Amino acid sequence: GAGVSQSPSNKVTEKGKDVELRCDPISGHTALYWYRQRLGQGLEFLIYFQGNSAPDKSGLPSDRFSAERTGESVSTLTIQRTQQEDSAVYLCASSPYIGEQFFGPGTRLTVL
Amino acid sequence: DAKTTQPNSMESNEEEPVHLPCNHSTISGTDYIHWYRQLPSQGPEYVIHGLTSNVNNRMASLAIAEDRKSSTLILHRATLRDAAVYYCILRGSGTYKYIFGTGTRLKVLA
Numbered sequence: 678g679a680g681v682s683q684s685p686s687n688k689v690t691e692k693g694k695d696v697e698l699r700c701d702p703i704s705g706h707t708a709l710y711w712y713r714q715r716l717g718q719g720l721e722f723l724i725y726f727q728g729n730s731a732p733d734k735s736g737l738p739s740d741r742f743s744a745e746r747t748g749e750s751v752s753t754l755t756i757q758r759t760q761q762e763d764s765a766v767y768l769c770a771s772s773p774y775i776g777e778q779f780f781g782p783g784t785r786l787t788v789l
Numbered sequence: 790d791a792k793t794t795q796p797n798s799m800e801s802n803e804e805e806p807v808h809l810p811c812n813h814s815t816i817s818g819t820d821y822i823h824w825y826r827q828l829p830s831q832g833p834e835y836v837i838h839g840l841t842s843n844v845n846n847r848m849a850s851l852a853i854a855e856d857r858k859s860s861t862l863i864l865h866r867a868t869l870r871d872a873a874v875y876y877c878i879l880r881g882s883g884t885y886k887y888i889f890g891t892g893t894r895l896k897v898l899a
Contacts, residue, residue: 710885
């Protein structure tokens, strides 16, 4: 079956613009995660969803970052007023239970 | 959140076993130990996880110290395709939150 997909694969934007990143999890997976990975760094947890609710938003770096999930399916991560330090690969993962996460290919965001 | 410590990099010869260590001295009794790996230009992929007992699957084995303050991921025969960054992660029971560290970059020599 299809894996986790993310769009766009690459996004170049100007400082100050808003961007929206999309994640389509594997069908039936109740948990969905967003991570950020800066160049040469490990993964930084941002947020996870259990169903459509987000029990833990502690990883969101600032109030410019928000995320939502609808229909226990697609999720969007929105970054408002982008800054150059937001440049990174944004990874989405989903899982059917606590144990194994399936990752998407990521969205590479470049803020000029 | 409990933290893990891993060597920055390791090298192995092809077709030899590889032992990747992870220290987690502040682990709590209900923390699970997960291993993921990230191949170049890809998202991470699950390798194995365990709680107290050693675990085996088709990819690797996980050896957990008796006091649970350390663990070792064992690749029985390294191949060139195993070259990746390997992350050791602790996850608290009942939570979905994973804290990735910087991982160990494994280089496999032909």
